[in-house]
Structure formats: C-alpha cells, structure tokens
Amino acid sequence: MLIFLFGISSSVTDARVDALATGFFYVWLAAYLSFAVQRRVGLALEGLSSVSYLLGLISSHVRQPMAPWILVTVTSFAIYFEMSRLRLATDRLIETDHLTGLMNRRGFMAVADKELARASRGGPGFTLAIVDLDHFKDLNDSKGHLAGDALLKEVAKVWLENMRATDYLFRIGGDEFVFLFDNTNRPTSSLLADRIMSKTPWKFSVGISPSRQGDDINTILRLADEALYEAKRRGGGQIVWAESRP
Secondary structure (H helix, E strand, O other): HHHHHHHOOOOHHHHHHHHHHHHHHHHHHHHHHHHHHHHHOOOHHHHHHHHHHHHHHHHHHHHHHHHHHHHHHHHHHHHHHHHHHHHHHHHHHHHHHHOOOOOOOHHHHHHHHHHHHHHOOOOEEEEEEEEEEOHHHHHHHHHHHHHHHHHHHHHHHHHHHOOOOOOOEEEEEOOEEEEEOOOHHHHHHHHHHHHHHOOOOOOOEEEEEEEEOOOOHHHHHHHHHHHHHHHHHOOOEEEEEOOOOO
C-alpha cells in the first residue's frame, strides 16, 4: 500500500503522501483493534471505545479534510465486526439446547448436511446413533421434572467426557439424543456405543444406522429410529443396528 502511495504523481506533496499513509495505517489499526477486542472480550462497547480513542489519535496526525472519510471508514469497520459478532452469537443461541448446552435439532441438521455433502464428494461416511433414556417418564412422574433435568445434564456431561473429539452429540428433544460418529465402520461404532453405555449412570436404548452413498438425512434418521424402537421392544438397555434399506 505504501508503494502505491509513494507512486502517486509528483503533483502530490510529500506532506500529503505522509498524511495519506498515516491515515491508512490508523484505519487498519483501528479496525484490527476493534475486531481483536470484540473477539477476546465479546463486548461491543469495548470495541467501539477503542475506535473512538483511535479516532482522536488519527485527528492529531491527519489533515482535517481527511477526517470525515476516515471517520466513515473506521465506523464502517466497527459496525461490520459488531454485526458479525452478533450474527454468530445468535446462530449459536438458536442451535443450542439451553438445558444441556449441547447442539439441538437445528444444530444437528446443519452438521448432518455438511457431513453428507462431504461424503458425497468422496469423503468418509458417518454413523448416527439415536439414544433414548429408558423409563425416563417414570423418573419425572415419581421425582419431578427437576430430577429429570438433572439426569439429562448428568448423562450429557458423561457422554461428552467419553466421546472422541471428532464426534458430535446433540439433544434433539425430551430424553432423546443423537451421536454422530465421524468416519467409523460398524466395529468402531459398536465399540464407541458400548463404551458410552458402560459409563452412563442410567439404562438407555440405542438405534444405529450408518450413512451410505445416496442417503439423505431423513432416511438415516428413520432407520436409526426404527432400530431404536426395536431396542425398546426387546426390553431396553440394548444397542440395535438398522439392517435394511428401502
């Protein structure tokens, strides 16, 4: 940028070039600090405060005719970064289950769509495991919803501690959860499900369905749900694989 500035016609004075260079530098610095403060602290007021401070600094170094242009530029940067921060925060909020802190059904659909798109391009497939706590309604009826909520938070915590970093866990409603085991075959998925079951302080049932070429997410979910129903029919506390395709 400085090379460009110093290549300007000789009709532009050295003082003018210095002012332009200084102006561009402070615009960049203001935008960077505004973004850095908002990213690390997460407060819009802090970011805007840093911009206001730097605007005063700019005014003392740059010719007065340039000040309005710099003000508009720096303010635009601040507004852009603040809107981006708010959009990301809103996306996280609407995709998060407030009780467990896990991603909800909306978050699940977003992740599943990305994984399916990756698999369709030749990437690794994945396995879905739908988990349903056995006799959860009885707990709510006998000890109240606070006890039920405490159990949901406890099992979510245990599962997060015992799953791989590459896998996902979602709460899609009530006492129903979904694991997305990334890049796994049947033996590996069974091992992961067994490990999670052995660590959980409550009996639950699991229905598992692998993704296959050409599947959509509704097909995989339906097959996993049918397998879950079969696990429940057998008395619960079991892992059942979906074996058929339509």
